[in-house]
Amino acid sequence: MSVITIVKGEEFKISVKDQIEEKDLFADVYRRAAVMLDEIVGASKEEKELERTWSWEQGDFENNIIAFCGERGEGKSSTMLTFVNAVCREAREGKGIFSSCKNLADVSFAEPVLIDPSLFDDVHNVLDIVLARIFRKFDARYQRENQWEDERRREELLDQFQAVYRQISLINNQKQMLDSEFDYEGNIGKLSKLGESTGLKEELTKLIRDYLRFMNGGKPGNYQLLLAIDDLDLCNANAYKMAEQIRKYLVIPYVTIVMSVRVEQLELCIQEQNLRDFEQIYKNREEKVYERLNQEVQIMAWRYVSKLIPRQRRIYLSEVQSFRNVRIIYKNGEEVIWDSGSPLSEKTFASDVLSLIYDRTGMIFFEEEGGSSYLLPDNLRDMISWITAVADMEQPKHGVVYPKYARNIRKFREYFLREWAGDKISDGPTLLELGSMDFFHMHVTMRRILEKLHKELYGIQQQWMIPDRMDSIFQVIGLFTSLEQSAVDMEKEAYICRMRALYTMELSSLFRRGQEALIAQNGYIWGPWFAGVIPIHNDTGMDRSRFPLGTIQAYNLMLHWVCPEAEPLKIPENISSYRVPQVGEGEHRKEYITAWMLLGMFSNVYYNNNNQTVLASKETIIFDNSMVREYVQISLENYLVALCNIYNIFYKVNMEMLGISYSEYSEVADEFLNDNGEKNSYVEKLFSSVDLVLSIREFCAENRNYKGRTEDGKDRSIKLVDKFFENLEYCMGCLKSGNDADGEEEWDLNTLYLKQGACGIDISILYAELFELCIQNVPLLKQAEENRKVEAMVSEFRSRLTEIPEVWSREEVRVSKSLRNLSASSVKANLDRMASAVQRYLGEYKEGPKNVDIEGLCRLYGAVARIYLKNTEGKVSAEIQEEYKRLVKAADELNQQPKPELQ
Incomplete structure (x- = not known):
């Protein structure tokens, strides 16, 4: 298990650690760098003998560069500097990451030279800075302790500094080099200076060798100088010049170069230089010349960088979302703000952050297959920003869960839109533009975007099981379902995922603000996509997931479950002219109201239009003239959605036509909610998370069958509904995780209680009896x-x-x-x-x-x-x-x- 600690106030500083521990997030990176350093030092030892016989055959040396590579924000600078610090402290002792290194035991590393490319300009360059830094350290050391070397040795070293500096100056000023080296009047005395700048590599090697000996008291031994270059590619204007100086003059013995670099950016810098070199050729307007030249420029840049930084010497830092089995700690001083805890095996970094989001906002987001999430960034710096932004939100506690959640959801939504503001597909709106819309317009716009993507993918327009309103939620849920099951490119996948996230935020916000009526529209979340979630009846072909049933038959069965003694309605011979009577004032009035409530919970209104089934959202079970619909559809989806907004059942049934006032119904509904604990809050969370809605449908459909023995058709229906609730509970298990105050409450969606302490209604049996009535109706x-x-x-x-x-x-x-x-x-x-x-x-x-x-x-x-x-x-x-x-x-x-x- 690895551990990453984030300290409040130091989240975005370069982190240089005093000691590398085994549980460090980048421990494997440091070990690889240590092995590379051991190889470089070993090669440098072998090349020490060459200093006595420097010749044209021995002008090249083993590459001495270790490169920490990756994208911006992935931790290149921190890992590079931490490694440099560890080399100076622990390499010689062979501890920790250096325990397997054989060549470092007798090597002394001088204080490293840190180089910031942002200091480079048209005047200063990498050689200037290296020479200036080591001279400053030499001079300070001599002024402080000048007794171990005599005056002659000091003067010799100063002369070496002078000679190397002069050669560097000549390189920097080509005109001065020509004036100094060439005498067109024939002064032969200047022949000795001719081409002296070409000996810079040899002289620099000798200078660094003697400098290292001087800094170590003049004692013979194995010494190395570390050059640390942070973000070599960051200064585009001078990147090529710096790379050239490193390649020509600093790949030498006694020196190890450790750098952080984005290789792709460096290649672009080299391409830019190559294009300037071929500027005259580019004046040729022939398309073939352009194409050939562009290809050659790219290849040249790739080969150049490959020679400068061989692939064997590159250490690519992993994207943060690829980390697994990591414990994340965020603290303020000694106070721990958030601790992800000891992770389960193979748990991803992204899943821990998504758990934090759930803990603070109550919103559920699932990771993609493979453990990543398009909702979150790929680099460590931005991920830390997300962690701190969410963890700093106030943690909801019992009794104030909804208000705190609502505030946190708003904060998270603002942060999300700021981070992904410009995200869009082709000519569609950005996420920020979507987020600025009200719910209705956001829904309609998302639906149109998803329909367009669906048509691009399948070649046809999405055909709807027609709803009677534009903002039926199941339209968007269905399109998310369809597109999730099909391969699209990563850019579109990412945009779809973030649209799902934004839709989840909007639904969650509506629930937390008590606006369930905008969501629970007459029983549909999955709509036609709920078909087949419970297996069909083999003999009749009827789908148990949603089936038609006579309205009066369904009501009478509900009434029997509520109160067997109550008088049922008579089944009319001609339903088309049947007006349902008002509920009487007798002793069972409350039970009659409850039975109508149950009918509304399990049913939805439908009709045929253009030979397509319309899932109606505006229609009522009882018309305004007191006539009742002949049929309704029965579905467990209706039941689940009704738990979110039990008060909407009054309007769905049109109970006013039954002589029932809203206040009277509300009293029944209040008792129902009180008797059934937290069922409604769990289902609200279910339907406010698009990811959870999609996964539940998929999981329940894949695991819908019951393979055990059953007594008859009714018993099989009971077992299949039991299976559905088992699947549902398994999927909703994530709602009991984290620090959610109501996460430990007991809940059982398969049982409804109509009186506190009394035996509940077994939904599986009730649903099976409703289905039996359906398949017995031959017409x-x-x-x-x-x-x-x-x-x-x-x-x-x-x-x-x-x-x-x-x-x-x-x-x-x-x-x-x-x-x-x-x-x-x-x-x-x-x-x-x-x-x-x-x-x-x-x-x-x-x-x-x-x-x-x-x-x-x-x-x-x-x-x-x-x-x-x-x-x-x-x-x-x-x-x-x-x-x-x-x-x-x-x-x-x-x-x-x-x-x-x-x-």
């Missing part, structure tokens, strides 16, 4: 089966009208403008030919025809399909005939369109 089953078949036929017909085909017939398709044969089979065949004509157009032009009413054709096809399924020779109505004539007028225009020009 309802026939209608449901017919609806499924019609919807499937319309869906296939719609795809032919909207999807660009891979293969299509190029022959013109003729469609009858009027109907001579009025049978359903004949009309259907003509509509199929219309679809073929549209498909031909799609194949030729790669876009849909603008003069074809797609929705009208689908609506007409559904009406004909319904007749066709009952009787293929059944006659269509006069209304269908007129609609057919209107819609097929475009057929001739499709065939008359000009052919697209060949590219």
Whole structure:
């Protein structure tokens, strides 16, 4: 396990540690650097003999550079300086990271020379600074203690400094070098100076050797000078000049260079220099010359940097999100503000930070597959900023959880938008622009962005199980579900993830502010994507996840569970003219109200439009004229959403038509919430986290089956619902983690209590009984089966009208403008030919025809399909005939369109 400690007030300073511990976050990095240093020193020892016989054969030496590489903010400077500090303190003793190094035992490292590239300019360079630093240390040492060397040795060393400085000065001033070295009047006495600057490398080596001996009292031994260069690539204007001086003059014995560098940036600096060198060639306007030159410049830069810093001498720091098994401590002096605790095996850095966010805000964000998170930054500096910003928020305590959460969510949202302000996809809005919208406009805008991405990915527009309002949450949740299951590029994945995060913040804020009604819209969070979460009934094909049931039948069953003694409603022979009576003032009035509340909790209103199922959000179970809907849909999704906003059931049922006032219903609802503990708060957290909503649906769908033995169909339904709640509880286990005050409360979503201390309603049994009533209703089953078949036929017909085909017939398709044969089979065949004509157009032009009413054709096809399924020779109505004539007028225009020009 590694440990990283963040000290308040020192979060963004370069951290130089006095000692490297085994649990240090970068311990492996330091060990690798120690091995490289051992190799460099070993090679330097072997080359010491060469100083007596310096020749053209021995002008090159083993590369002496150790480079800490990575992106900005990943800790390059801190690790480099900590390593340099450790070398000076511990290398000779062979402790810690140096325990396996063989060549360092007898080596003394002089005080390192630290070089800041920001000091470089057109006057000063790396050689100037190195020479100036070592001279200052030499002079200070001599002035302080001047007895171990005689005057002659001191003067010799000063002469060496003078000679090297002169040569460096000549290199820096090319004009002065020419004037000094060349005498065009023929003064042969200057021949001795000719080319003396080319001996700089040899002279610098001797100078550093003698300097190191002098600083160690003149004693013979193995000495090394460390040059530490921080962010070599940061000074773009002089990066190439610095690199050249290092390559030419500082790859020498007695010197080890340790640097921090972003290699990619350094390569760009070299490319920039190369482009200036080839400026004349770039004046050639030929495209091939440009392309070839750009390629060559890139290759030259890559090879140059590879020679300067060999890959074997580069230590790449890992992105912070790749760290695993790390304990994070944030403290103010001795006070610990946050401690991630001893991590579980392979727990990622990102998961700990996401746990901190949950602890302070109550918002749940999941890591991506592999342990990273697009919500968080990749570099250590920015990650520390996130940690400190969140950890400094006040931690919610029992009794004040919601107000504190609301404030913390607002703070986190502001920080999130500031950090990812400019994040966007192509011409879409930035996250900051999205975050400045109210919930309705944010929802609609996100939906349009996601629909566009869906179309780019699948080639077709998302087809909705039509809602009756634009801001139905399940639209966005469904698109997130669809896109999460498909491969998209990382840029889009990141943007989608951050949109999910922003949507979660908005939902959480609404819940914390008590605005659940904006979210819990008549029972939908997953909507059509909840289908199949509980297995279908094999004999009837009915989906247990959401199924239709007679409204009065469902109510009577609810009433029986609430109060078996209460008188049920009579099942009407003709529901279309049935008006539900008001609730009487008798002894069971409260139980009747409770039964209507339960019906509203488990049901949703639906109807068919254009042969598609509409999940209604505005409609009520009882109409304003007291007539009741014939059917409702029963779903566990409705039950879960109702727990978030039990008071909305009053309007969903339209209880006013039952003679029930809102205040009277509120008393029943208050008792219900009091009897059922914290169920509502847990479900609120569930639905306020998009990541959790998506993962629950996926997990429950993948683990939906019950493989044990069952007594009958009803028993199997009970076991399947039990399985659903087991899956749900497993997924929601994360809600009990962290320091959340209500995280230790007991909760059981599979049981509802209607009286404190009394036996509760087993939801699995109730739900199974509701489903049994459904599959016993033969007319309802026939209608449901017919609806499924019609919807499937319309869906296939719609795809032919909207999807660009891979293969299509190029022959013109003729469609009858009027109907001579009025049978359903004949009309259907003509509509199929219309679809073929549209498909031909799609194949030729790669876009849909603008003069074809797609929705009208689908609506007409559904009406004909319904007749066709009952009787293929059944006659269509006069209304269908007129609609057919209107819609097929475009057929001739499709065939008359000009052919697209060949590219």
